[in-house]
Amino acid sequence: MPSSLEIVRIPALSDNYIWLVHEPVSGETMVIDPAVAEPVLAEAEARGWKITQIWNTHWHPDHTGGNAAIKETTGCHITGPAAEAARIPTLDRRVGEGDRVTLGGVEAEVLEVPAHTAGHIAYHLPSEEVVFVGDTLFAMGCGRLFEGTAEQMHTNLQRLSKLPPETRVYCAHEYTLSNARFAVTMEPDNQALLERVAAVEAARALGQATVPTTIALERATNPFMRVSSAEELAERRIAKDSFKA
Template identity: 80%
Template sequence: MVEIVRIPALSDNYIWLVHDAASGETMVVDPAEAEPVLAEAEARGWRITQIWNTHWHPDHTGGNAAIKAATGCRVTAPAAEAAKIPTLDRAVAEGDRVSLGAIEAVVMEVPAHTAGHIAYHLPSEELIFVGDTLFAMGCGRLFEGDAAQMHGNLQRLAALPPETAVYCAHEYTLANGRFALTVEPNNAALRERMAAVEAARAAGEATVPTTIALERATNPFMRASSAEELAQRRQAKDIFRG
């Protein structure tokens, strides 16, 4: 079992600090900045040995250099974006395996938000780090890819075991849910989830991780029947101000 700590950063980012007690290794997923990560690890007596990046955007890699300088950790990141991640030590692609102690993650290529975006699936832990591909009731903007890619990504993620915990990188759930209700206003599971989300946010609580089962039931992008339908929903979400 790994221990995972959520570290808020910037305006709405989450950095994930992941500790394997058996090996003593600690890994950071998508460090937007270094200071809160180093402080959290020090407070817990954890030694950071690795960084795993899902994509090149600065709000996911901005802490790489300082954390690496402070700890000597190794950085794993997508091979397709190696030129944009100068701190990279190991470039990985579809099907590659990375390890935290004895715990193994399988790399999944999920391009669309960025051209080389990847996710890290840890089957033994029943969890996945998805960066900005899948959000609670949402998906990433199509900056460097297209709707067909994102539709394929989400259908592939939907095929994971329903109990799989999904660790995304932003607290977008409230806005995503408000948009989702415009798409499926009669979705009872969605309405129930939104009530819980509104209560959590009002109390200052985080709403992620989510699960594949929850997203299957309430995420309008994962529930899109085609790439064309996803494209329409993504375009509508991009201008949504609800």
């Protein structure tokens, strides 16, 4: 089912993606993880959209750096992880596992997915077949384990893998080419992976974005989602951390 939301990709910094999300019935507009404010405000103004909300997935500055300026300009309401509220001083609402947030008439469920950071959350919008995952799940990759464990990340990825296969996954970075080249070293005989790598290399050669991805694609080609244990994920994460694409 196609989403009723309009979701716009805004590149920022060296490889970040900020997501500008418009719900046309209510006219509400939300920003996921604004690294910086200027391109977000410019894009919203160009489209005639008023930003009413920001949803943060975790505290890292390349996900919250634009919060204060956007809030000062628009008066928007900021939602983010309760467990990281001390590190996100601009929050208006603190949320955790099972909480609901809304954009107009569209509801999102908050999923706690700690590992990249201790309080990382994701936002699943089941009616739209969309999930915003921050730095937990990437196209053919997963986030570094800065504040959590391989066991936590394994639990996260297995949980996300159980979402409907058509669910579109909006992550926050263009890491796909490096992830793809690493993935092939883990599963060199995975035909679906080999085909995807070729498509990604062609897209990036043309300067095209490679996300959003889908749960189905990740089930078939993501070496971190396809592991059989947390121990195997840990081994692959250590290997990826030192991998030179």
